[in-house]
Amino acid sequence: MRMLSLLPLLAVSLFGAGCSSHDARPLPRPASVDVPRFMGDWYVIAHIPSWPERDAFDAVESYALRPDGRIQTTFTYRKGSFDAPRKSMHPVGRVEKEGAGAIWGMQFVWPIQAEYVIAWLDDDYTQVIVARSKRDYVWYMARTPQVSATDYAQAVERIAAMGYDTHLLRRVPQSVRTPDR
Template identity: 55%
Template sequence: MRAILALLLAASLSACAGLGGNTMKPTPLMDSVDLQRFMGPWYVIAAIPLPPESKAYNAIETYTLHPDGSIKTEFRMRKGSFDAPVKIYHPTGYVVEGTNNAEWGMQFIWPFKGEYRIAFVEPDYSATIVARNKRDYVWLMARTPSISAGDYARYEKMIADMGYDTAKIRKVPQQWPEAAP
């Protein structure tokens, strides 16, 4: 079952990693991303999620830079409730050459890499928006489990301006500290 889920996830990520038949201009891409500052935990505040994360609670994505330049990723969540068992996924990120660290290929299963475009990051690296040219998935993440309503509205407008249907965005419930399992 796990292998089937992983294959479906990989297929959905790689199906249209580029523009494909999309006639929209590419989503924004930061001019440059400081990988050292980008590393660490990010709370998923809201997303148009991948199928496995569609009912995520307490979702956190943590990045660790390997000496070879690849990025160890741990996506941790609970599915459906705050007391559900923890699920952890371990894709690997690979910076796309010539993008100043702003675009990655995210690999769940070899050889498929999904498009991961850092469309926006705050100057202090407190929040980020990760997008895809196909506009099928988007993630708003922050260094804290919640953000102000004003900041959320500003980021949601940025996502809408990228061409996303914001009616598809799901706020990810975050409740910390977590209750003991």
């Protein structure tokens, strides 16, 4: 019973609290997101990390549509080095009715859902910025483990324009090998 009462506190500490710039502007987002096209692997290039991801190496977020319409998510990473064993988390996403596919609820611990906003997506679905209205966490991801210096600099500019403190942004070390899952 005591453990159940600690679950909401755990979820808030992992995913609901962080440094927030208190920017009241709504986040930008694409006019629509083709959710099936969005599925697949996304390498985390940079982030303002939640507590579990703060020392992540080889971080990959993978999405798959479930028969019930929800999104099975698998976040894999190595903690602290390229040689560390692979860890994973398995939240379930739900595309919200409003937002044309760009607003999701991501559930790590029942019954708490974290906001997940696709704030920028390139036309080719090869790079994305996922953000939160609180401006506490952000993820810049790509379909490849590496991006050009120009693409990275443009992503940092976009993240800053959204109201984030980019001094908190962490570049995620990615090896060039394919993740072994």
